[in-house]
Amino acid sequence: METELPFVVTAAQMRAAEEAAVARGDDWTVLMERAGVGVATAALHHFAPLGGRDVLVLVGPGNNGGDALVAARHLADAGAQVLLYCWRRTQVDANLSACRARHLREVHATDDPDGKLLSAALQTAVLVIDGLLGTGARPPQADLAAIITTVNEVRSQRTDLRVLSIDIPSGVAADDGRVATVAIKADLTVATGLLKRGVLLWPGRGYAGTLVVAPIGLGALDGALTMSTRLTAAQARLLLPARPADAHKGVFGKVLVLAGSINYPGAAVLACAGAQRVGAGLVTLATGRNVLALASLPPEVTLLPVAEGDWGAIGPAAIEELADDLPRYQALLIGPGLGQAEATRSLVLRLFGLDQVRSRTRVGFVAVGETEDHTPPHTVELPPTVIDADGLNLLASAHGWFERLPPERCVLTPHPGEMRRLLGVAELPPDVVAVAAEAAQRWRQTVVLKGATTVIAAPDGRTVIHDGANPALATAGAGDVLAGAIAGLIAQGCGLYDAAVLGVYLHSAAGAKARLTLGDAGVVAGDLLPLLPQAIRDLRANVSTG
Incomplete structure (x- = not known):
């Protein structure tokens, strides 16, 4: 496994780092696989045991949702009882197909207009994985805001429920930590590849919980990218x-x-x-x-x-x-x-x-x-x-x-x-x-x-x-x-x-x-x-x- 890179990036810098990795010979699907594996590994490390227990995976339409599907597959392989709750995930790609091949339970938000299925799933889950929005998303509105609000409300009521966000809690602005409407309150945020600036800046920092980085093989970074570093003891x-x-x-x-x-x-x-x-x-x-x-x-x-x-x-x-x-x-x-x-x-x-x-x-x-x-x-x-x-x-x-x-x-x-x-x-x-x-x-x-x-x-x-x-x-x-x-x-x-x-x-x-x-x-x-x-x-x- 590569050494964790100490940099903190904006959304644009992250895209540039990923594009550079692809230009060196990596593939986007490989990067996503590594990200999802890193998320699943972090979940198993921080929230074990998950075998035989309910895990609710919130799947959005973008790459963040793709990372969530990869993590869902690996958690299912580790014995977790995974339920996919998909919001605007209409395309059936390789990652969703792989989950369906494992017969993972699947609910789409369009089939749950009153949120009752989501609320029921939250009552039995021990872990929620937030893969709704990525670094380039707009603030949550309407149905998505309702989903996030429901998750936060149940989390506040159930002391045994934990929430893991992929990259950045959905609703937190990736570059400056703003929360324009609502945002997921996470116990753990797993940054894929590099930490995003918004999880270190307030109020976003207050939504992110513990921060860990899942390496995705970015390797050497372009020196032209003026990235921040996170201050560490080392x-x-x-x-x-x-x-x-x-x-x-x-x-x-x-x-x-x-x-x-x-x-x-x-x-x-x-x-x-x-x-x-x-x-x-x-x-x-x-x-x-x-x-x-x-x-x-x-x-x-x-x-x-x-x-x-x-x-x-x-x-x-x-x-x-x-x-x-x-x-x-x-x-x-x-x-x-x-x-x-x-x-x-x-x-x-x-x-x-x-x-x-x-x-x-x-x-x-x-x-x-x-x-x-x-x-x-x-x-x-x-x-x-x-x-x-x-x-x-x-x-x-x-x-x-x-x-x-x-x-x-x-x-x-x-x-x-x-x-x-x-x-x-x-x-x-x-x-x-x-x-x-x-x-x-x-x-x-x-x-x-x-x-x-x-x-x-x-x-x-x-x-x-x-x-x-x-x-x-x-x-x-x-x-x-x-x-x-x-x-x-x-x-x-x-x-x-x-x-x-x-x-x-x-x-x-x-x-x-x-x-x-x-x-x-x-x-x-x-x-x-x-x-x-x-x-x-x-x-x-x-x-x-x-």
Whole structure:
């Protein structure tokens, strides 16, 4: 059996991969046979024993229905009592003929207008196989919507009934996970050949249940197809920075964190600790003196007090102090809890060359006179930089902000609201993979679009999808920990994209540990911090996270 391919595809990419396999000498019927065998094998593995028990196979008109017929034949050969329930399957092809040769029971939806035969079959079945719609289908309407609704209702009533969907639950959009009308609620989705993007994106992810892939012999894929990958432990393990036994703290890099404000001192603390807990050698917090008086910092964090504007907000005068210190750091993190005061906005825009340089006379940290200088804007030489939270909001306030950032120098970590502001749109399209990929290429930066499913996108078109939904992580400060972790990995020598991918994995693994120990509710961001080193240890040792 071929090794499972790690790619995640759109419907068009899947068609291209199958066509390439046929061009290399495979046959469509062979691919369908392999798919159906894979589905039957998965059913027998996950839902055994099926011998002598009723299995209801829902057969649609397309290739998905063909896969279902192949699976039905093999399950019957394994001893299952199979009933075919066909919706618009009018053509008698080789697969249907093979089922009839085995005298499998067969009902057509046109002969069951009131759905009574379907309801009766659902009362005795232990397994339903959903082969109604494939990746290119339209949303279910009318009679098909009624069939799906009936299946879902009985499934909710019978705890012993299981549902397996082929490729994608019928009714879920293959490319973006939308559910326009109704969709099958599956316990297991068996992707044939490659995972479809829609089963990883919400709300589709909530309909798919457990995900497995049935190899169908696609072999080597066309490098011209820019496919996403699903983030796995094996992929993350390859990205871990080395920890030589003879190292000193300088080997593991220094991180400067520009964060915190009077209202949000804790965000700065969490970001610094996140960088520490993934192994950065030294972490320095640059913030206003008033914030330092409020923040309960780990004793290992060093401090760089910087100039403040009104109400303790970090002000533009801080740029001189930062410029002096930045050359000593391998990574910079800007944004957690920074606030959006005008003084802080001026500082952030100046750091990135997005504001005109202002000449001013200062007494201490207080500007006593200010005139605008119309010389071209300049930037401080920044190390590789993670921009998070208010750093992103302040960037978004400047027209054409991305045109001034040095290319391939930053990791941007927006949640959907921040992404909308960066893009200047009221709503994001449902295909968040495409949103992140297009933004990364246009901005020429690495993008981490956070959510129940997180997408990491590189400027060169690569994307990784992390299927890590966890309600325990829906808590204030969790994003600050993630931003700090990514910065800490950059300081240790990880490339920007690799640090983003590994940071997302470790943050999720720590969240999974917290959920396993504490439950879905009540986890706070600080709970993740001691679990990050454990996640790294487990990843190195190839130990599965809970």
